[in-house]
Amino acid sequence: MSVRVQSAPFDMGDEVRAFTDAAQGAGAVVTFSGLVRDEGGTLRAMEIEHYPGMTEKALAKIREKALARWSLSDALIIHRFGALNPGEQIMMVATASRHRADAFAAAEFLMDYLKSRAPFWKKELGADGEDWVAAKSEDEAALKRW
Secondary structure, X not given: OOEEEEOXXXXXXXXXXXXXXXXXXXXXXXXXXXXXXOOOOOEEEEEEEEOXXXXXXXXXHHHHHHHHHOOEEEEEEEEEOEEEOOOOEEEEEEEEEOOHHHHHHHHHHHHHHHHHXXXXXXXXXXXXXXXXXXXXXXXXXXXXXX
């Protein structure tokens, strides 16, 4: 299974290299990495929580939907949990296909799902206290196109 939920950092270069090397017959590999963003300059950390077992099962299910919907040779989802500092990688997706259109569409689909439906809970720890991150209307709207 190409779904990993982990607290440890990952090396994007190593992950992309291994994914690409294993992508038999692919003509396109699309990757995306999400970072902890500090828009106001006051974020100390972001805490990401999840329920082990449930989260992996949900991510595997959406990965399988992407594999069934587009002509992909593989798809990878890595998502971190725990306390992450601004600038650290939260997650990455990678998709491989014979042609770029399927790889791009599937990567966008996976990202839209991860932003709005994946069972993770995020809390920002800032100079003024702690706040849970609420769902954004633009993320919900993006998911509706699928």
